[in-house]
Amino acid sequence: MIDDLDTLVVRVRKAKKEKEIVSIAYHGNIVEVWERFDIENVFVDLGSDQTSLHNPWSGGYYPVGFSLEESNEMMKNNPDLFKEKVQESLRRQAMAINKHTAKGSYFFDYGNAFLLEASRAGADVMADDGIHFKYPSYVQDIMGPLFFDYGFGPFRWVCTSNNPVDLEITDKIAAEILTELMRNSPAEIQSQMADNIQWIQGAQKNNLVVGSQARILYADAEGRIKIAEAFNKAIALGVISAPIVLGRDHHDVSGTDSPYRETSNIYDGSSFTADMAIQNVIGDAFRGATWVSIHNGGGVGWGEVINGGFGMLLDGTAEADGRLKSMLYWDVNNGISRRSWARNRGAINTAKRAMEINPNLKVTLPNFADDQLLEGLF
Ligand SMILES: NC(=O)c1ccc[n+]([C@@H]2O[C@H](COP(=O)([O-])OP(=O)(O)OC[C@H]3O[C@@H](n4cnc5c(N)ncnc54)[C@H](O)[C@@H]3O)[C@@H](O)[C@H]2O)c1
CATH class of the missing domain: 3.40.1770.10 (Urocanase superfamily)
Known part of the structure; x- marks a missing residue:
């Protein structure tokens, strides 16, 4: 368990260098970890987010730059400002993640509504078509x-x-x-x-x-x-x-x-x-x-x-x-x-x-259309 970023960077570098199999917990805000690892060029092979973003305004996600106590106080007494801060934090987090993936990291959504909430906050997480997210969910690629x-x-x-x-x-x-x-x-x-x-x-x-x-x-x-x-x-x-x-x-x-x-x-x-x-x-x-x-x-x-x-x-x-x-x-x-x-x-x-x-089961099977042929029609 580590609670300052300097120590975290040194410890992760050591583990990578020695190919050590170890689990390290960082006690702090995840946005700062993504940002710091980008600055220090600590390569992230595989990344995701596991904050409780299905519940963004009531404590599922804590915005960067505020202590737990400050966030809890803001959530209670100034919920509109808290919402703004969460969205700001999500935009910052997505920006940092994008920098990592540009270097080759694989990022996936864990099914915790990270990409959904980040997109609602106006973060840069949409694919070029403006409909899909630029990162897959783990169900799309794996499960x-x-x-x-x-x-x-x-x-x-x-x-x-x-x-x-x-x-x-x-x-x-x-x-x-x-x-x-x-x-x-x-x-x-x-x-x-x-x-x-x-x-x-x-x-x-x-x-x-x-x-x-x-x-x-x-x-x-x-x-x-x-x-x-x-x-x-x-x-x-x-x-x-x-x-x-x-x-x-x-x-x-x-x-x-x-x-x-x-x-x-x-x-x-x-x-x-x-x-x-x-x-x-x-x-x-x-x-x-x-x-x-x-x-x-x-x-x-x-x-x-x-x-x-x-x-x-x-x-x-x-x-x-x-x-x-x-x-x-x-x-x-x-x-x-x-x-x-x-x-x-x-x-x-x-x-x-x-x-x-089971020969009693009848499921109609799909036919595959030639996409190019279809595209030519419209
Ligand atoms: N993919 C799956 O199979 C699966 C399974 C279970 C849960 N989930 C989803 O994953 C999410 C997490 O589930 P959980 O049960 O671990 O929830 P949890 O609420 O117990 O844990 C989330 C943790 O994130 C911390 N956190 C919030 N904002 C943070 C930030 N900015 N930086 C660092 N830490 C922060 C919270 O303090 C909390 O400890 C939920 O949205 C849940 O729906 C997915």
């Missing part, structure tokens, strides 16, 4: 094309017994299922499968549980269904001592419409609609979810996103077995269809694979 388009998302479960032994059994079951599925997985998802297996195999050793005996594991439609099916059987046999509740994060394939985050890698114009979360929740409800929720705000801020979620109780019964297969299938493939219609290559392949596995 979308590598994970969501293949159906991988943060599947979750909670052991209602709250017994760590049950959680350990579920971890083992999940690892076995994924290892088995990986044997026949297409080449394009082998690395995702390997990462998820490594994660679940190391989960017990890393002791990540605080509170409920719960786990989160990235898996695709097939993985989620097979894991849930095996849990339900283990509950029926008494190997797991009590029911399990399934769920997932909003940050997933299908449940969320958010043009600045979850659906930011959907480029057919539909990212500004909020249909998918609604279809997701309606489909999940009819297909057997124990509860569903539709909400607004999740992460990127009120009015910028619609989230659909579900909970599903597995109690070891045949009915639960039917429900989990029907609902989890929809919960993932609804988003795969949408992503495939948007012509995302990974999702097209995943939709084709889902139709091969």
Whole structure:
């Protein structure tokens, strides 16, 4: 933990020179770090912003040049001035980031509304077309094309017994299922499968549980269904001592419409609609979810996103077995269809694979137009 910039620069230079693997926390304003690293030519390989800009006027972002106490006082007694200072700070921050990226740094939006708020503040963050941002969100470059388009998302479960032994059994079951599925997985998802297996195999050793005996594991439609099916059987046999509740994060394939985050890698114009979360929740409800929720705000801020979620109780019964297969299938493939219609290559392949596995599924596949030919028409 470092709280002055001089020491920070020296410490970071040392770590870079010695190729040291270390995490350094700087206690201060991020704008000053970007600016100082630019002046000192400290190269930033990878940069993002993780302030709470979904809530810019009430303490999610602290403007440069003021102490925490001064900012809190201004926020309370002079909110208009505080707003001005936040926007000034965002313009300065974007300017400094632009200097770094001109030198080759890779900057991405973390889904915290940084680019959105910076653009509202008039910062230089827009692309030449004046519509898009000049930097991608991590969903556009990473999470979308590598994970969501293949159906991988943060599947979750909670052991209602709250017994760590049950959680350990579920971890083992999940690892076995994924290892088995990986044997026949297409080449394009082998690395995702390997990462998820490594994660679940190391989960017990890393002791990540605080509170409920719960786990989160990235898996695709097939993985989620097979894991849930095996849990339900283990509950029926008494190997797991009590029911399990399934769920997932909003940050997933299908449940969320958010043009600045979850659906930011959907480029057919539909990212500004909020249909998918609604279809997701309606489909999940009819297909057997124990509860569903539709909400607004999740992460990127009120009015910028619609989230659909579900909970599903597995109690070891045949009915639960039917429900989990029907609902989890929809919960993932609804988003795969949408992503495939948007012509995302990974999702097209995943939709084709889902139709091969289940001949009853019919998803219309998109046709690719020749852009040059179209442009010639107008
Ligand atoms: N991409 C994702 O998956 C994901 C996940 C969780 C949260 N988020 C988003 O990331 C943001 C941060 O989430 P969090 O849970 O860490 O929030 P948080 O509010 O707990 O932490 C944000 C921190 O930023 C600090 N901060 C504010 N302005 C600063 C400045 N100018 N310089 C330095 N520090 C400053 C705050 O003091 C606070 O400690 C939120 O907008 C959230 O929605 C994204």
